[in-house]
Amino acid sequence: xxxxxxxxxxxxxxxxxxxxxxxxxxxxxxxxxxxxxxxxxxxxxxxxxxxxxxxxxxxxxxxxxxxxxxxxxxxxxxxxxxxxxxxxxxxxxxxxxxxxxxxxxxxxxxxxxxxxxxxxxxxxxxxxxxxxxxxxxxxxxxxxxxxxxxxxxxxxxxxxxxxxxxxxxxxxxxxxxxxxxxxxxxxxxxxxxxxxxxxxxxxxxxxxxxxxxxxxxxxxxxxxxxxxxxxxxxxxxxxxxxxxxxxxxxxxxxxxxxxxxxxxxxxxxxxxxxxxxxxxxxxxxxx
Numbered sequence: 185x186x187x188x189x190x191x192x193x194x195x196x197x198x199x200x201x202x203x204x205x206x207x208x209x210x211x212x213x214x215x216x217x218x219x220x221x222x223x224x225x226x227x228x229x230x231x232x233x234x235x236x237x238x239x240x241x242x243x244x245x246x247x248x249x250x251x252x253x254x255x256x257x258x259x260x261x262x263x264x265x266x267x268x269x270x271x272x273x274x275x276x277x278x279x280x281x282x283x284x285x286x287x288x289x290x291x292x293x294x295x296x297x298x299x300x301x302x303x304x305x306x307x308x309x310x311x312x313x314x315x316x317x318x319x320x321x322x323x324x325x326x327x328x329x330x331x332x333x334x335x336x337x338x339x340x341x342x343x344x345x346x347x348x349x350x351x352x353x354x355x356x357x358x359x360x361x362x363x364x365x366x367x368x369x370x371x372x373x374x375x376x377x378x379x380x381x382x383x384x385x386x387x388x389x390x391x392x393x394x395x396x397x398x399x400x401x402x403x404x405x406x407x408x409x410x411x412x413x414x415x416x417x418x419x420x421x422x423x424x425x426x427x428x429x430x431x432x433x434x435x436x437x438x439x440x441x442x443x444x445x446x447x448x449x450x451x452x453x454x455x456x457x458x459x460x461x462x463x464x465x466x467x468x469x470x471x
Contacts, residue, residue: 193237193238194211194237194238194239194240195209195211196238196240196243196269197209198212199212206425208386208425208430210427210429210430211240211241211244213386213387213388214241214300214342214377214388214434215240215241215244216387216388217377217387217388217390217434218340218377218434218436219244219248219249220390221374221375221377221390221436222249222436226295226338227295228245228249228251228295228296228338229250229251229252229295230251230252230253230254230294230295230296231245231251231252231253231254231294231295231296231297231298232253232254232255232256232291232292232294232296232297232298232335232336233253233254233255233256233297233298233299233300234256234283234291234297234298234299234302235256235257235258235299235300235301235302236255236256236257236266236278236298237255237257237262237266238262238265238266238269239253239255239257239266239269239270239276239278241253241255241298241300242254242255242270242276242278242298243269243270243273243276245296245298246273246275246276250275251275251295251296252275253275253276253277254277254278254279254292254294255276255277255278255279256278256279256281256282256283256291257278257279257280258280258281258282258283258310260280263278263280266278282310283310284306284310284311285311285314285324285327285328285331288328288331288332289331289334289335291335292335293335293336294335294336295336295337295338296336296337296338296339296340297332297335297336297338297339297340298340299332299339299340299341299342299343300340300341300342301342301343301344301429301432302343303325303328303329303343304343304344304345304346304347304352305347306321306324306325306328306347307320307321307324307347307350308347308348308350311324318351318352318353321347321352322352322353322361322365325365325369326365326368326369327369328369329341329365329366329369329370329371330368330369330370332369332439333369333370333371333439333440333441333442334439334441336439336442337438337439337442338436338437338438338439339371339435339436339437339438339439340434340435340436340437341366341371341434341435341437342432342433342434342435343362343432344428344429344432345357345358345361345432346428355401355402355403355404355431356401356403358401358431358432358433359396359399359401359433362433362435363393363396363435366435366437370439370440370441371435371437371438371439371440372437372438372439372440373393373435373436373437374393374436374437374438375390375391375392375393375435375436376390376391376392376393376396376399376433376434376435376436377389377390377391377433377434377435377436378391378399378400378402378433378434379402379430379431381400381402381415381417381422381423386423386430388434399433400417401417402415402416402417402422402430402431403415403416403417403431404416404428404430404431406428407424410424412424412425412426413425413426413427413428413430413431415430415431
């Protein structure tokens with residue numbers, strides 16, 4: 185079977201079964217974080233994963249939350265492999281299609297959009313003509329994410345900052361740039377997940393948006409000699425690892441469009457209730 189550039193990004197083997205003590209299953213720790221954040225009252229019955237890769241999130245959400253899961257994966261070899269992994273699970277469906285800003289509005293509405301490590305590829309892997317600079321990417325991201333506010337109540341989001349050696353923003357700008365983009369796009373941040381390097385077992389620590397200034401600023405840079413990414417806080421080396429994914433925070437957001445619709449529904453329901461109540465009282469008086 186042909187391999188694609190991203191076909192080895194996801195690993196379904198749990199960390200505890202892997203002999204390499206330094207190995208970190210990035211998808212496993214992301215899902216461990218989000219499943220603790222989601223409440224039963226959130227009522228997540230359906231998800232759409234944009235850039236679903238081998239389908240890790242689609243399958244895990246289906247397994248733990250019994251969701252109807254749809255994944256969009258544009259790379260054909262990865263799409264084929266994902267279908268073999270899911271086997272005969274009926275509530276998980278993959279679509280071999282790339283999404284960009286021109287066709288994003290055509291996707292169906294869902295309870296949750298999973299959007300992990302896709303947006304920083306804009307300008308290189310898709311919508312190449314629309315992004316030529318950092319400023320272009322910021323404006324593009326706001327427009328792109330705003331379209332998604334009309335498609336889902338919730339967003340599980342993560343992105344990188346580098347696109348083939350072109351920095352869209354610096355590591356130390358992460359918590360200035362990304363929250364601003366999400367806010368201007370119409371998403372309200374509920375929780376932020378950031379890697380806790382102080383624990384032996386690497387995982388995400390949760391922060392409220394009001395505590396964003398308390399989140400440690402972690403920087404990373406690939407070392408040419410070893411080809412490993414060095415994670416630092418100030419001058420202190422925290423970890424050396426194969427990829428730069430651990431520097432990227434996770435965001436759990438709710439759509440402002442949904443909040444507005446919920447308020448409208450509340451006021452309409454309130455008005456109907458009181459109108460009917462007044463009508464009943466009026467009829468009783470007449471009788």
